[in-house]
Amino acid sequence: GAINHIGVYAPINSAYTIFIILSGIFFRQSASLYALFICMITSFLLAYGNENGMLATPQHAIPPYIVWLTYTLVYSAVAALVYVAVRLVGQSLRTSEAVARQLQVSSDNLRRAETLAHIGNFELDPHTEKIIWSDEVYRIFDVPIGTPITLNDYQSQLVGDAQDSITRYISSAVATGQAYEVERPIISGDGIRKDIYIIGNPVKDASGQVTKIFGVVQDITARKRAEVVQDVLLNISRTRFEDENLHALLQYTFEQLSKLLNVSNCYVALYDIETEVYSFPYGYDQYDKDWSPQKLEKSLTDYVRRTGKAQIVTEDDYKRLEKDANIEFF
Numbered sequence: 001g002a003i004n005h006i007g008v009y010a011p012i013n014s015a016y017t018i019f020i021i022l023s024g025i026f027f028r029q030s031a032s033l034y035a036l037f038i039c040m041i042t043s044f045l046l047a048y049g050n051e052n053g054m055l056a057t058p059q060h061a062i063p064p065y066i067v068w069l070t071y072t073l074v075y076s077a078v079a080a081l082v083y084v085a086v087r088l089v090g091q092s093l094r095t096s097e098a099v100a101r102q103l104q105v106s107s108d109n110l111r112r113a114e115t116l117a118h119i120g121n122f123e124l125d126p127h128t129e130k131i132i133w134s135d136e137v138y139r140i141f142d143v144p145i146g147t148p149i150t151l152n153d154y155q156s157q158l159v160g161d162a163q164d165s166i167t168r169y170i171s172s173a174v175a176t177g178q179a180y181e182v183e184r185p186i187i188s189g190d191g192i193r194k195d196i197y198i199i200g201n202p203v204k205d206a207s208g209q210v211t212k213i214f215g216v217v218q219d220i221t222a223r224k225r226a227e228v229v230q231d232v233l234l235n236i237s238r239t240r241f242e243d244e245n246l247h248a249l250l251q252y253t254f255e256q257l258s259k260l261l262n263v264s265n266c267y268v269a270l271y272d273i274e275t276e277v278y279s280f281p282y283g284y285d286q287y288d289k290d291w292s293p294q295k296l297e298k299s300l301t302d303y304v305r306r307t308g309k310a311q312i313v314t315e316d317d318y319k320r321l322e323k324d325a326n327i328e329f330f
Contacts, residue, residue: 118136118140118220119136119216119217119219120133120134120135120136120137120138120139120140120216120217120218121133121134121137121214121215121216122134122137122215122217123212123213123214124151124200124212124213124214124215125211126170126174126210126212126213129150129151129152130148130149130150130151131149131150131153132149133149140188140194140217140219141154141157141186141188141189142188142189142190142192143189154166155167157186157187157188157189158185158186159185159186159187159193160185165182165184166182166184166198169182169200170200170213173200173202173210173213174202174210174213177202177204178202179199179200179201180198180199180200181197181198181199181200182197182198183195183197183198183220183224184196184198193221194219194221195220195221195223195224196218196219196220196221197217197220198215198216198217199215199216200213200214200215201214225260228259228260229260231259232256232257232259232260235256236252239252239253246281246282247281247282250268250282251282254266254282254284263284264284264286265285265286266283266284267280267283267284267291268280268282268283269301271305276295276297277293277295278293278294278295278296278301278302279293280293296330298327298328299327299328299330300313300318300327300330301330303321303325303327
C-alpha cells in the first residue's frame with residue numbers, strides 16, 4: 001500500500017520485478033537479481049520516508065499523476081540500465097569463461113607435450129628448499145603425483161656425486177643469477193637408472209634477489225643409451241684382431257658391452273654340426289670355471305640355436321620351457 005501511495009502502481013511494479021527476474025534467468029546472471037533486490041530495498045526506503053513525512057510534498061504543489069509518472073520513468077530508466085548492465089556483465093563473464101577454457105586447453109596441450117617429449121617443469125624455492133613439480137617430473141622420478149617434494153627428496157634419487165654437484169649448481173645460480181644446464185643420472189622410485197637433463201633459470205624480484213629457480217627436467221635415457229650403443233658398435237667395428245686371437249677380440253667385445261649390459265656371467269658358444277658339441281672360445285662366470293666342450297642337449301643354449309631366434313628368458317618363461325620344450329637347467 002505504501003509503494004502505491006507514492007505513485008508506483010502495482011502493475012508497473014510487478015512488470016518491473018518480472019522483467020528483472022527474467023533477465024537474470026535468461027542471461028544466467030545473478031547480478032540482475034542482486035540489482036533487483038537493491039532497487040526493492042530502495043523502494044521500501046522511499047515508501048517509508050514518504051509515510052513518515054520525510055519525502056512528503058504538498059499535494060497542491062505536485063499533482064499525484066506527476067508523482068506517478070516521475071516514479072514510472074525512474075523505474076523504467078533503472079530497468080533499462082540494469083538490462084544493459086546485465087548484458088555487459090554476461091558478455092564479460094562469457095569472455096572470461098572462453099579465456100578460462102582456452103587456458104585449460106593450453107594447459108592440457110602442455111601436459112600432453114610434456115608427456116610426449118618426456119619433459120617436465122619445476123619451481124624451487126632456494127630458501128625453503130621446497131619444490132613444485134609438474135606431473136611429468138613426477139613420472140620421470142616415478143614418485144606419486146602430488147607428493148610434497150623438498151630438495152633433499154630430489155637429491156636422494158641422484159646417483160653418486162651428482163647430489164653434491166646439483167647443490168653447487170643451485171648455490172651458484174642463487175649467488176650469480178646465472179642459469180645452469182646439467183646432465184645427471186638418477187635412480188627412479190621403481191629402482192631403474194635413468195639419465196636426466198636439467199635446465200635451471202633463476203627468477204629475481206624487483207631488488208635483484210633470486211627468489212626461486214624455474215626450470216625443466218627431461219628424461220634423456222633413451223638418447224643416452226642410443227649414444228652409448230653407437231659408441232660401443234663403433235669401438236667394436238674399429239677393432240682388428242688376428243684370427244688366432246679370437247679370445248682377445250671377444251674379451252674386448254664384452255668389455256664394450258659392459259657399458260650396456262651386466263656381463264658378469266657371459267659366454268660365446270660355437271656349435272660343431274658333425275660332433276654336436278659346443279665349444280667356448282670365450283666365457284666368464286662368477287662361479288663356474290669349467291669351459292670344456294660339451295653337448296648341452298636340452299639346454300637354453302641349444303634351444304636358441306634350434307629356434308634361430310634371440311631369447312630373453314624370464315623365470316616364468318623358463319618354467320614354461322621346462323614343460324613345453326623339454327628344457328633342463330645346466
